[in-house]
Amino acid sequence: MKVKRIITMIMALAAVGCTAGCGETKEAETVETKVAEESAEVINLWTRGTETDATGPYLLEAVKKYEEETGIKVNVQFIPHDDVETKWNSAFASGTAPDVIDMGIVHIAGRVNLQHIVPLDEYYESWENRDQLIPAMKDLGMYNGKLYAIAHFPDPQIFAYRKDMFKEAGLDESRAPESWEELLEYAQKLTIKDENGEVTRAGIAVPMENTRFLANILIHQNGAVFADEDANLPTMDTPEAVECIEFLDSLQECSGMLASGNWSESPFFKDSAAMAYIPNGVLKNYLKENPDMKENIGMTACVPGKETATWCGVWFYGVTSQSKNPEMAFDLISYLTSEAVLSSRVEMAGLPSAFRYNEDEYVDLDPEVNQAVMDAIACGYGNPKVSWALLYEKVLDQLTEEVFYDVKTPEEALKDAQESLMSEIE
């Protein structure tokens, strides 16, 4: 009896499960079949991040309006930043890629070489918003002379400093350092060490992880690059690169091991660092939560070296080669980057845009911070657009760690990095 009861229960459970599964499956299947059948009127958009990210709610709002206005259904999927490559690779390999993908500078060259995204020049030429796209933003979306991606959200790092700490160290708190020499001098003066020589307050926060961002900033400020995009080759063993990493190492002496790679946990926000390059969004969140600190923090786009430059991550939209209707896909991109949609995003979320028509509106919201952000966008650089950009990031992080921990000298680390990249590329 007991055995029968147990078997009956298991079978019943299985039946219930299967029925529920079938019910849901049928529903999902019906939806997907419908999607396949009506693919001409459906656009699938995959974006990085989450619904609760800064851009998430406004994207969903804009998509909803687009659906109402056009009758075209848009399926939006959010993909975590860390998993985006895995998700894309499996989707492209199986022919289930969406029509539009959101991507960063680092992805462009690789996806072009894999023929996963298509050139947009044809649509761009007849696009009414083309003159409004900030030229630097357009250039970042180009590869091999063709436009593959339309920028919609620049996310630069700006230079921030603590005015109270400047004052305490006898420095002029009304302005940021204006050259590399002054930056190092200020960092040394602002650094506090204990009796064992350990840094207790950093003059400047140099992240011990993900240092590539700062290394990229400094190499551009030094008038050079770590990779030649046209030749698709690394240029890590140049005198400018050595000078850049040596300077980074000197700054790190004024930072110690304090800074982690997690921006929101930067020592700059914990009274443990006097200066830092910080993503503008993270700084704004901090100021929102700590409004009393606004008077204490000074901001500028960057501290120039030979040239003015800072890091500027950019979010782009691209049309995939598997899109069944690329015209419709570009029409969606056009809508999502229109003045009305981006103005609403500027107004409600305070996010900068890659288009001129939102520039004044954005700066007026918070002139001190937002002017620094706009200046940073104008002199912003991202990862080099090379097909081995992800490898480049890893190598750059590794070489800075080797230098910081005195495993190698800057020359040795850069030489090894150059060789390592060359052998991988070959």
Place this chain on the structure above:
Amino acid sequence: MSKQIIMKKVILKILIIIIALIVIFPLCVLLSTALKSDREIASGFVSLTPEKLLWENIPKAMGMGDWPRYFFNSALITVITVVCSLLINSSAGFAFARLPFKGKNVLFYCAMIGMMLPMQIIMLPVFLQIKEFPLLGGNNILGQGGIGLINNYWGIILPLIAHPFGVFMSRQYYMNFPKELDEAAKLDGCSALSIYVRVYLPLSKSLFATLGLLKTVDTWNQYTWPLLVTNTKEMQTVQLALNAFKGENTVQWNYLMAATIVIILPVLVLFIFLQKYFVQGIVSTGMKD
């Protein structure tokens, strides 16, 4: 009791306490972080006792996204996977342990090879099979033209059911049974199926508890496979939904931890109810990990 024995017992207990503390510590950090404010977490001062216990972080975290739906998805996928796995694994384990048939060992070792391959290696071929599943998701009989089982519960479930670990474990468990049981059942006129159903299944409580618990934890915690197969928010599982708290530059640690506490509760409760059988099952199959 000699002094030496007492000393040994004391040392053993101290060791057990240390190990327990090591295991419990991350859970304490999890709970503590879940109840802290953003400001307290950002301050960098690490303390196990929050300045103020913000229990409201838990409902707030659950209010970010359609969590009832995510729980439903995870529960449905887990229940079907576990039930199907138990039935298939135990019957296959019985066959390998008790039934004589040609090529038994070769088949068994073939199944074991599957256990050696990490999911990452077979992910893409399996993904293609799921996408080319015939006659579903707009596919024709050759599996072309549509998306097959992509973004479908069965697309997540089928590969999770097909794992040979359960077969191996069931075989080990049934091999411990005395052969006299089979012989007595045969004398009573039982067929192989009857022996399995009437004799072996009723004695498989601890096997089912152990295997069921391991499979439940494994399925409930699946991340990469559901990430690949699902394309809409409505199909998301709880593990995927946790990403809502992780941005490009920031992580909402308190909400992430609060949601994690809620997510691990079902598995924790299940373990508490089944721990007696779980230990029995581990002992009787000779498995230690």
